[in-house]
Amino acid sequence: MPLNLLIVDDHLIIRRGLARILQEDPRVGLVREAADAPAALRALRQEPFDAMVLDVALGERDGLDVLKTVRADHPALGVVMLSVYPESQFAVRALRAGAHAYLNKGCDPDELLAALVNAAAGRMYVTPTVAELLAHTVRQDSTRPPHELLSNREFQVLQLLAAGKSVSAIGEQLALSVNTISTYRARIFEKLGVRTLVELVDYARAHHLGAR
Known part of the structure; x- marks a missing residue:
């Protein structure tokens, strides 16, 4: 039976390009698109999907955060994380969060299809790099x-924080209170063993933890 797929990416040109590529394969049936987290979660409630392509950097809501919701509400859904960021930055974190595969947006279309087929069947798809x-x-x-x-x-x-955003700006972006962000900030400082924002920025640069 052809696969029903959902593409979740906040860039229209990416979504349309992926949809056209995927629809050329006889293994693919329905392909729907979503530009953000609310649209993606709404689509998942309205139609049955076998697998989804989920961008890591998804506008205001983090793709890994969306994955957490998807895993809770749709545990059988195959999820392939797709990103411009290198595997070394997010792949292990994505797989730990419940993704079946993590691919770079520069991957071959055949590799994306292979990952989706495996994910739809509940199998992991792991590249040599990952x-x-x-x-x-x-x-x-x-x-x-x-x-x-x-x-x-x-x-x-x-x-x-490492990108220079203030606590209030982060709270607004993530739709969380300033107190909540301040609590996260304190936990981060404690876990990383840093005492100042300058030390945190230095740590982020040293470990190539660029902002999404």
């Missing part, structure tokens, strides 16, 4: 860098 990262993570699990111990929301706040 496999190496996973192996490294297993070997180094006892000495993981501090930022890998952050929750997805803490990691998101870390990146926004």
Whole structure:
């Protein structure tokens, strides 16, 4: 039976391009598009999908945060995370959050289709690059860098702080109170072992934790 797919990306040209590529394959049936998290979650409630392509950087709401909601509400749905960011930055975090695959937007269309077919069947699709990262993570699990111990929301706040955003601006972007963001900020400082914002920015740069 052809796969019903949902493409979630905040850039129209990306969504349309992916839709056209996917619809050329006989294994693909229905392809729907969503530009943001509310539209994606609404689409998932309205129609049955076998798998979805989910961008990591999804406008105001973090793609990994959306993945958490999707996993809770649609546990059987296949999810392929697609991003311009390198595998070293988000792949392991995405797989831990419940994605079946993590691909760079520069990947071959055949690889994306293979990942979606596997995800729809409930199987993982791991590229050689991601496999190496996973192996490294297993070997180094006892000495993981501090930022890998952050929750997805803490990691998101870390990146926004490192990008120079104020606590109030972050709260507005994430639709959270200033007190909540301040609490996240304090937890981040404690977990990373930094005392000032300058030290946090230096840490983020040293570990290539660019803002999404």
